[in-house]
Amino acid sequence: MGDETQRGLLNITSEIGKLKAVFLHKPGKELERLTPDYLRQLLFDDIPWLKQMRIEHDEFANVLRERGAQVLYVEDLLAEVLQDKEVRKNFIYDLLKQSKIDSLELHQALYDYMYNRTPEELVEISIAGLQKKDVNLEDREYSLTDYIDADYPLYINPIPNLYFMRDPAAVMGNGISINSMHTDARRREPMLIKYIYENHPLFNKDQSPLWYDYTIPHSLEGGDMLVLSKEVVAIGCSERTSPQAIEILARNLFSGMKELREIIAVRIPPIRAFMHLDTVFTMVDYDKFTIYPGIQDKVEVYRLTRGKNNGITVTPETDLVDTLKKSLRIPSVKLIESGGGDAITAAREQWNDSTNTLAIAPGVVVTYSRNEASNEVLRKNGIEVVEIDGSELVRGRGGPRCMSMPLCREEL
Numbered sequence: 570m571g572d573e574t575q576r577g578l579l580n581i582t583s584e585i586g587k588l589k590a591v592f593l594h595k596p597g598k599e600l601e602r603l604t605p606d607y608l609r610q611l612l613f614d615d616i617p618w619l620k621q622m623r624i625e626h627d628e629f630a631n632v633l634r635e636r637g638a639q640v641l642y643v644e645d646l647l648a649e650v651l652q653d654k655e656v657r658k659n660f661i662y663d664l665l666k667q668s669k670i671d672s673l674e675l676h677q678a679l680y681d682y683m684y685n686r687t688p689e690e691l692v693e694i695s696i697a698g699l700q701k702k703d704v705n706l707e708d709r710e711y712s713l714t715d716y717i718d719a720d721y722p723l724y725i726n727p728i729p730n731l732y733f734m735r736d737p738a739a740v741m742g743n744g745i746s747i748n749s750m751h752t753d754a755r756r757r758e759p760m761l762i763k764y765i766y767e768n769h770p771l772f773n774k775d776q777s778p779l780w781y782d783y784t785i786p787h788s789l790e791g792g793d794m795l796v797l798s799k800e801v802v803a804i805g806c807s808e809r810t811s812p813q814a815i816e817i818l819a820r821n822l823f824s825g826m827k828e829l830r831e832i833i834a835v836r837i838p839p840i841r842a843f844m845h846l847d848t849v850f851t852m853v854d855y856d857k858f859t860i861y862p863g864i865q866d867k868v869e870v871y872r873l874t875r876g877k878n879n880g881i882t883v884t885p886e887t888d889l890v891d892t893l894k895k896s897l898r899i900p901s902v903k904l905i906e907s908g909g910g911d912a913i914t915a916a917r918e919q920w921n922d923s924t925n926t927l928a929i930a931p932g933v934v935v936t937y938s939r940n941e942a943s944n945e946v947l948r949k950n951g952i953e954v955v956e957i958d959g960s961e962l963v964r965g966r967g968g969p970r971c972m973s974m975p976l977c978r979e980e981l
């Protein structure tokens with residue numbers, strides 16, 4: 570990565586430019602800590618079969634490599650960063666704080682336990698969690714909390730949604746937004762990215778501005794963030810992303826991304842099936858988008874431009890397609906409706922992330938093979954569709970776009 574390391578690897582100025590580098594997380598032991606009692610709380614609808622899931626994930630990574638993208642794994646970069654003793658110490662403190670371990674004695678015992686693990690083992694704990702039975706703390710005097718929580722099997726909870734790398738952070742321009750997650754289940758994920766951003770030379774922090782920080786109390790998730798062009802960004806205002814967060818992000822982007830002209834805020838209904846904008850709407854080519862049919866009538870659209878009111882002027886718009894044309898300055902926009910024109914098929918396939926396509930070049934997308942009708946419609950509209958199997962991956966309710974965090978795309 571010679572030159573790129575010098576000026577920082579991060580560069581995303583579109584949704585569709587040829588993908589050059591991408592961050593993934595291969596699902597691991599954290600998925601084996603999902604139990605029926607905690608499924609909903611952990612944002613899953615079913616228990617995936619990990620072995621098959623990992624095969625599917627490898628296939629996804631291979632497709633991206635074959636098409637010329639460098640695949641980096643968050644777990645590898647984090648382990649590299651944790652080689653440094655100071656970083657490791659701070660990381661363990663943050664992990665214990667985030668896990669709300671307050672008892673002094675337990676805090677010390679867990680600190681010692683983790684400090685004596687290898688960086689790789691520590692990474693695994695930070696993702697898969699820490700079971701009480703794996704740590705021998707027999708001689709310890711119990712606190713009240715220890716007695717009351719005795720039946721709970723873990724000291725540190727797993728974060729099984731980490732393979733949806735899209736959400737905890739998003740690269741925009743040459744900077745990164747490290748997001749504030751809406752649910753407790755995902756709260757730790759951005760912290761892992763922050764450690765990599767602050768300490769890994771590939772991210773070259775001094776060259777890469779931070780657009781948002783996960784400690785800000787207004788939630789913002791990457792599934793809602795679409796970089797449409799150098800000049801236009803779209804952000805979903807959704808179950809997961811608040812208007813306050815969009816305004817903070819907008820101010821930072823306007824001051825740091827010189828060419829950025831406007832931000833389109835798209836308000837979508839706050840329900841689980843549509844948790845993020847990218848579950849109903851993604852960009853697949855210069856002037857083509859895939860969309861869940863009917864959603865265009867259920868959204869509210871606002872344009873944010875540089876202005877006097879705290880740095881931003883907000884203009885309500887009436888129509889999504891008109892706004893896209895106007896903002897992107899293109900004569901026409903084609904919305905490709907997922908599901909192939911049948912309402913039942915569309916709803917079933919949307920539930921399995923038919924609309925969550927990942928563009929790896931203009932007009933080339935990765936999708937799940939199971940969404941047959943939606944894939945066919947894309948092809949009919951001139952899009953090259955690269956299919957992967959996702960029978961197990963889909964059980965966490967996310968598709969190829971959700972599972973990837975692009976770091977660098979070729980400029981258009």
Ligand SMILES: NC(=[NH2+])NCCC[C@H](N)C(=O)O
Binds near residue numbers: 845965
């Ligand atoms: N960008 C996305 N659509 N991500 C999907 C994330 C799915 C995950 N189970 C959650 O509820 O958070």
